[in-house]
Amino acid sequence: NKRNLLNSGSIMAGLVKSDTEDFIDWWQHTVFYQIYPRSFMDSNGDGIGDLKGITSKLRYLADTGITATWLSPIFQSPMVDFGYDISDYKAIQPEYGTMADFEELIDTAFELGIKVVLDFVPNHSSDQHEWFKKSASREPGYEDFYVWHDGIVQKNGTRVPPNNWPSVFYGSAWKWHEGREQYYLHQFTKEQPDLNFRNPKVVQAMDDVLLFWLNKGVAGFRIDAVNHLFEDESLKDEPLSGKTGDSLSYDYTEHIYSRDLPEVLEMIHHWRQLLDDFSAKHPERPTRIMMTEAYAGLTQLADYYEDSNGVRGSHLPFNFHFITDVTGDSDARDYVYNVEKWLIYMPRGHAANWVMGNHDNPRVASRFGPASVDAMNMLLLTLPGVAVTYNGEELGMVDYRELSWEDTVDPPARNVGEELYQEVSRDPVRTPFQWSNETNAGFSTATKTWLPVHPNYLELNLEAQKVANRSHYHVYKDLLELRKSAIMRVGRFNIEPLTRWVFAFKRSYPNFESIITVINVSDKEQLVDLSEFLSHPKKLVVEVSGVDSKYQPGQSLAASALLLAAREGLVCRLV
């Protein structure tokens, strides 16, 4: 499908003027670099990454060409779910530092031209939050801050939860509270009670949180589990899915009353308004934006962008299809299909986004194989719109799947036990960033880090990749440099499977040199003919090639017979 990234006349006019800066806002084409604070950089030798550590590495981001980052939660938390259980939305987790450290981080980032987006977790707080304690003791004003229910007393006198809803993390979504003598809802762990967004006081309290951080200078929020915000007021039993007979499994029911309710969109609109109002009032910093996390249907995510009435919501509803819908076994058609379906359903005039990894899913090198690292970064970074990179992917870091049971800390992994933990554990994708071949990969001077460093750090680390003639890091950095060009910002887009195993896409605009990305997703060498796809094949010149490629940047290639090695990707200019 050949179309503009952003379907608006003004942008096209921009291209003609050879100056697109005025026509695309920062967040419509940036790369968001996700930092997992616990594992990025430890400044004080306690083995845990922290804010000062991040601040010390902002220069690295800037040097790489990164201009926006989103941080996994840095707020006060008992760390039952590693920060996604927040006990004070306005306080920094002490392990990570102080508010002064945060302010320094923001200031440094601003000086370096880096926007900082925080993780906002509205669906639930920690059970250690003051709000929950007050609600549990029915303190006036807090009675309905959470979702409470008496449950149902059966004929035999046994009290059971109000309905059959399972929690995402296994077991009933309801927990009996001895103090209040009622059940409370928790869609995630029992230490994460769901806030009641039907209570205007909760909405107000959360607005207050958002404004607090906006006033600190953040560029916006990544909103966690947004499709879980509301439950049907009737609290009816959900119909069974038929997928499993285990009533404690999240797959047991169809989540029609506890997920994806229409009220979610209203709350997204409310927050969008808040952000837009704040941006209008504080134009000294770039537009404040929201990114939303929801593993949801395509039409629903499209509605997050903009609903059928034209009301705009999430700037960037995360697109997880490269994580959930393609694998190392996918063929070229699967990639093209996944790209096209997003572009087709995204309402006109919005920015596409592509998430290649995060802290919850295996890394690219482990999902697609180490040979695919460069090709997947080429895909991610030359598609139209916004790219999201998880820290370490620029080096092709690999999951530490062999991490021992003793060292395992991820709650779901601990829950399933020593036999099965390796399959479900998210620890392997959260090991410390590999900065160098020094102790703990340069991440920390501690004797023991919170998670062990992947033992491959002696070879696989940033310093080594910086000094190497060719490296994943150089490829990544070259791609970011290429992204600055007008054609990459607003060029039209056209993608096609050339064969079962090779696909290509083109960024083009009349009178501009087109950029072509070609990727072989098979484990075998493939010979392809690009001349038809390119209509009038002129000369192809290599712009970026992978670390093992036989092609060098600057080299001229024949479009009619291009030989690609297994898993090879290539970015070329059409001159």
Added chain:
Amino acid sequence: NKRNLLNSGSIMAGLVKSDTEDFIDWWQHTVFYQIYPRSFMDSNGDGIGDLKGITSKLRYLADTGITATWLSPIFQSPMVDFGYDISDYKAIQPEYGTMADFEELIDTAFELGIKVVLDFVPNHSSDQHEWFKKSASREPGYEDFYVWHDGIVQKNGTRVPPNNWPSVFYGSAWKWHEGREQYYLHQFTKEQPDLNFRNPKVVQAMDDVLLFWLNKGVAGFRIDAVNHLFEDESLKDEPLSGKTGDSLSYDYTEHIYSRDLPEVLEMIHHWRQLLDDFSAKHPERPTRIMMTEAYAGLTQLADYYEDSNGVRGSHLPFNFHFITDVTGDSDARDYVYNVEKWLIYMPRGHAANWVMGNHDNPRVASRFGPASVDAMNMLLLTLPGVAVTYNGEELGMVDYRELSWEDTVDPPARNVGEELYQEVSRDPVRTPFQWSNETNAGFSTATKTWLPVHPNYLELNLEAQKVANRSHYHVYKDLLELRKSAIMRVGRFNIEPLTRWVFAFKRSYPNFESIITVINVSDKEQLVDLSEFLSHPKKLVVEVSGVDSKYQPGQSLAASALLLAAREGLVCRLV
């Protein structure tokens, strides 16, 4: 996705030579007009359509611009499933005529340049077929022509079927045969026993049937229910789907052992070879082809075209997405998505195909509303590749849903009874063709026809549409005329949703005038700007407009502000 209909250099060369006839075989761009023989034309006044009737109307097809037709079954049959239960594969159903009538039909068609494709029903015969009678009596050579099994004797002595497979038409797929004292498999009605394609004698017998008709001069076959051909030899129970608790419903199990087995592809390859061999030996008539009916997954249908080893199978695996995946409520994105997904997964170098209706599904006017008739024909007939039209759709015929219980003959409708028959009956889409405002719409001189004529025939009939200044028929015929142009045969293709409710696509090739189709799928008037989609908007000139359009062919339009009425479609030239 901008691409050629047929990705081959030779075709592009053809366009440059302004003569594409040599480069595209007839079946790669034709319209297949499906005739339902029982309802097309009755020649002898018995109220049932017949072969002489069809022959008498071949001139109508030719005048309309139709050059290929496929006929629903015309073979000897007890008519339990209206011809899909065949008792002699080499004999004409007496109600429909004689072999001489058939030969005359073929000869007349050939003279008029019309290819005739027959319906081949290999999965099952009628239980009245000689083969089944011989197999039931264990006549040597026929013992294993069908799928027989002793069943299982339970502890209490009761005999039950060998497994839990349900039939497509409700109830166990196994029926006890008193004569042979075994169960036989029937994936459809119990009068349709499944042939055993693991028996080389069955394969041979069916080859013999195909060659018989090929020698009569047919252009190929539409192969019925092809994905049901093989069952797993273990006859294992299928896993439950969880969709229903009714063990007699076809939805009860996941059909992993009774449908879509890999052997299906081998049989398709075998038949392709037979057809190719026959074509090579008898080049006096055009290439013989197969079209396959399977309501199956996209990747599987793509493999029917050509598997991962490059082996070619079905020329045209029917694409039912306009029937199964879009409705009157679909928005522009749904249409674009359904078009793109087929083009993405179809292997390179094949012809796309689009089925807009058939004898098993509601008509376009009833699915999308009468106001959509012209737009849907524009969609069908200007997309790249092959179009399949069900007879009467060129007039915008409407389902006769109000057909009385007394007049209802469709087996599944009779089965569900007088309360529910209207919902499931296929009779409403099978009423006689509306030729004129004469008795029985000109279909028959009988007092009573096998199904009643739709009472709207006084207004809605071919004669009226022929004499009218504007009519669905004229639109359809104009579109067929347009299809003859080189650009429609081999032009590149590019489709996009312009807004939530309007999509457009372009057929283009350098130095040729592009053809643009624009369709509003909403019930409201829509204003759209095509200038961006068309990159360099020149002048748009209306080529075909609908019966109620305010635009006339030849009229010039501004691409930047095009007003489309509710459900309006428009085909334009870009000059």
